[in-house]
Amino acid sequence: TKDGYPSFMAKEIQEQPDAVRRTLQGKVDAQGRITLADTDIEADFLMGLKKVIVIACGTASYSGQIAKYAIERWARVPVEVDLAHEFRYRSPMLDQHTLVLAISQSGETMDTLMAVRYAREQGARVLAVCNTPGATIPRESDAVFYTQAGPEVAVASTKAFLTQVTAVLILALYLAQLRDVGVGAEIGDAVEELRGIPEKVKQVLASERQIKDLAGALAGAPAVLFIGRHVGYPVALEGALKLKELAYTHAEGFAAGELKHGPIALLEPGQVVVVIVPSPIGSPILHAKTMSTIQEIKARGATIIGIAEEGDSVVNTWADEVVALPPTHPLLAPLLTTVPLQLLAAHIALARGMDVDQPRNLAKSVTVE
Ligand code: M6R
Numbered sequence: 493t494k495d496g497y498p499s500f501m502a503k504e505i506q507e508q509p510d511a512v513r514r515t516l517q518g519k520v521d522a523q524g525r526i527t528l529a530d531t532d533i534e535a536d537f538l539m540g541l542k543k544v545i546v547i548a549c550g551t552a553s554y555s556g557q558i559a560k561y562a563i564e565r566w567a568r569v570p571v572e573v574d575l576a577h578e579f580r581y582r583s584p585m586l587d588q589h590t591l592v593l594a595i596s597q598s599g600e601t602m603d604t605l606m607a608v609r610y611a612r613e614q615g616a617r618v619l620a621v622c623n624t625p626g627a628t629i630p631r632e633s634d635a636v637f638y639t640q641a642g643p644e645v646a647v648a649s650t651k652a653f654l655t656q657v658t659a660v661l662i663l664a665l666y667l668a669q670l671r672d673v674g675v676g677a678e679i680g681d682a683v684e685e686l687r688g689i690p691e692k693v694k695q696v697l698a699s700e701r702q703i704k705d706l707a708g709a710l711a712g713a714p715a716v717l718f719i720g721r722h723v724g725y726p727v728a729l730e731g732a733l734k735l736k737e738l739a740y741t742h743a744e745g746f747a748a749g750e751l752k753h754g755p756i757a758l759l760e761p762g763q764v765v766v767v768i769v770p771s772p773i774g775s776p777i778l779h780a781k782t783m784s785t786i787q788e789i790k791a792r793g794a795t796i797i798g799i800a801e802e803g804d805s806v807v808n809t810w811a812d813e814v815v816a817l818p819p820t821h822p823l824l825a826p827l828l829t830t831v832p833l834q835l836l837a838a839h840i841a842l843a844r845g846m847d848v849d850q851p852r853n854l855a856k857s858v859t860v861e
Pocket of ligand 1: 550551552595596597599600601647648649650854856857858
């Protein structure tokens with residue numbers, strides 16, 4: 493049931509702090525170390541791992557892109573991310589030292605299932621990250637990490653995405669711990685920060701009023717661009733996908749550094765650009781680069797909405813509107829920066845009179861290839 497919320501979407505967005513908390517439960521021991529005791533994957537295999545390939549579709553694939561940044565940074569294992577429907581057709585190189593991470597909320601997505609079967613035939617080990625107990629993908633995988641979002645009813649994914657990001661961060665930290673690659677102190681800090689994330693997600697949800705007003709002003713916009721760097725890039729892709737799905741507004745997400753390689757031609761007065769801004773303290777170099785991109789956008793007269801860390805005075809000078817978020821570790825930032833984009837898409841859709849739970853032409857799980 494909707495428990496008094498106007499839509500499943502609204503309810504599922506609000507459930508995110510609990511969904512993330514449940515996904516973390518039992519994964520951090522009293523010493524602050526990650527344990528994956530209930531995930532049936534041998535430590536020996538993970539220690540000898542040569543490569544990780546993530547396969548997924550849509551929103552789940554963006555959590556896969558975040559996995560790449562986290563696993564490479566913390567565990568120092570090369571990661572490739574592939575859309576499941578592209579994977580088999582590029583003759584991927586896999587062997588018994590490859591871990592394939594199949595991320596799927598429903599566990600029934602046919603494209604992802606076919607990729608899982610192919611990977612296992614080629615001798616790779618498949619770990620499913622799934623939200624649906626007993627679904628086909630986890631049944632056909634070697635091991636499974638269940639996200640604990642609870643049933644997700646709205647067609648557009650929200651809480652499942654946040655728990656997928658949580659799961660891949662846990663996995664990256666676990667791999668780093670096992671492989672002992674010399675980033676020990678950072679791992680400890682990140683684990684500590686992860687435990688505090690549900691509370692910060694709750695704080696971000698408190699910005700709903702501001703975002704609703706913003707959505708009212710943007711409801712008539714013919715197109716919205718989303719840009720980000722590093723983990724902000726997949727978040728930009730997710731923000732654009734949410735807006736397309738829910739509001740049927742043309743939206744495009746791209747890496748902020750790409751702007752000058754083409755998309756800048758789209759900028760003119762009235763064009764709205766949502767910028768995911770890295771932390772000035774946690775990621776000063778990326779922050780400075782994003783600021784110069786913001787100035788280029790401003791010079792073309794476009795409207796800038798910044799999703800930024802609270803107290804970021806530089807972004808405040810340049811952006812037309814800023815949604816301020818609590819500070820966190822740079823790799824954990826998607827758990828916060830995604831939330832205002834979900835709210836923005838949902839409120840633009842509502843302002844345009846759309847059904848946010850059941851957008852046109854879409855199904856909750858895509859069981860055809
Ligand atoms: O159930 P899955 O996670 O495998 O689904 C993958 C995509 O179909 C799904 O994330 C889709 O992109 C959503 N509608 C996004 O909101």
